[in-house]
Amino acid sequence: RRLSRDPGTHQPLAYLRLRRAIRNVIEHRDIEPGHALPSERDLARVLALSRVTVRKAIAGLVEEGLLTQRHGAGTFVAERIIKPMSRLTSFTEDLRARGLNPRSEFFERGIGEVTPEESMAMNLSPGVAVVRLHRVRYAGDEPLAIERSVVPAILLPDPMLVDDSLYEALEKRGCRPRRALQRLRAVLLNAQHARLLHVATNSAGLSIERRSFLDDGRVVEFTSSWYRGDIYDFVAELHTD
Ligand code: GLP
Structure with missing residues (x-):
């Protein structure tokens, strides 16, 4: 039609x-x-x-x-959700493009002090304030991923600015990430993650860690995610040098 x-x-x-x-x-x-x-x-x-x-x-x-x-x-x-690895898009954008309805349920949406591990990963001075989001990401009623994101509070001063999409909130503040490093690892989903994702304990999952950057090199987000292995395909185009 x-x-x-x-x-x-x-x-x-x-x-x-x-x-x-x-x-x-x-x-x-x-x-x-x-x-x-x-x-x-x-x-x-x-x-x-x-x-x-x-x-x-x-x-x-x-x-x-x-x-x-x-x-x-x-x-x-x-x-399945086929996600080209070379494009820096958000969960919300990926789902909307497929006619799905992205949604988040938050466990945590607060502000705190950076941990030593985060400060290393994000190149932040010890003790600075960061926003933390911990949420289950859904397509309608179907849980697809669990994500824990850390964002420097200097870039995103109030966690409540994230209504549903982190990247939308960052975009509004003029600090949408421009580049990211992403690491994928196969995992078995533990009992807690499996329960949240409505799959059996020890189902296959992908652990994804993303660090995204602004043009000036500052880290915008440090996100650790667990994606359901039965739904996502990550695809990359490869070139010879
Ligand atoms: C993906 C990435 C995350 C990123 C998120 C932003 O899920 N793995 O690193 O934080 O997208 O999505 P949204 O803007 O929907 O919150």
């Missing part, structure tokens, strides 16, 4: 317009996760576009992780 609508004229190239139109379809759940997109040939015919244009638009969305392709079977709206 939405595919036939004129996707607008802001972007000059047909494949970018189509890419945006398909992204809209996914965001609005006009095609549900796991369901197939019309074939390249049908899309090209119905929209009066060339096959090359359609293929290019689809390839871009596969790269973004919104679509998956199965050889010989076609193109599907991704069921």
Whole structure:
């Protein structure tokens, strides 16, 4: 339905317009996760576009992780959350792009003194004030991850500024992170984490640690997360030097 609508004229190239139109379809759940997109040939015919244009638009969305392709079977709206590792996006942005409803439940949203371990990781002087967030991240009712974030209070003076999205709060203060270092490690989810994530104890999980930076090199966040291994795929593009 939405595919036939004129996707607008802001972007000059047909494949970018189509890419945006398909992204809209996914965001609005006009095609549900796991369901197939019309074939390249049908899309090209119905929209009066060339096959090359359609293929290019689809390839871009596969790269973004919104679509998956199965050889010989076609193109599907991704069921698992496929997260390109090279893009510095937030949980909220990743979920919204898939038509999901991001939500947080906070265990902690307060301010305190940096611990020695945090001050090392964040390159902060001992004793400075930091905001701490400890929350379960949901898509609707489904828990996906547990996150503990630490942010220097000089950048985010009041934890209550984080309504749901940390990056939105940082963006409003002009300190959205620009670069990040991220470490992924396979873990078995312990009983406490498993209970919060509604999976069995010792299910597979990913422990992710992210340190993000401002342009001037200051650390904005130090976040330790536990993601459900049964839902997330992390994908990276690799190049030779
Ligand atoms: C991801 C990252 C975290 C980051 C968070 C921000 O989950 N792993 O390091 O803090 O996104 O998301 P949001 O802006 O939704 O709070």
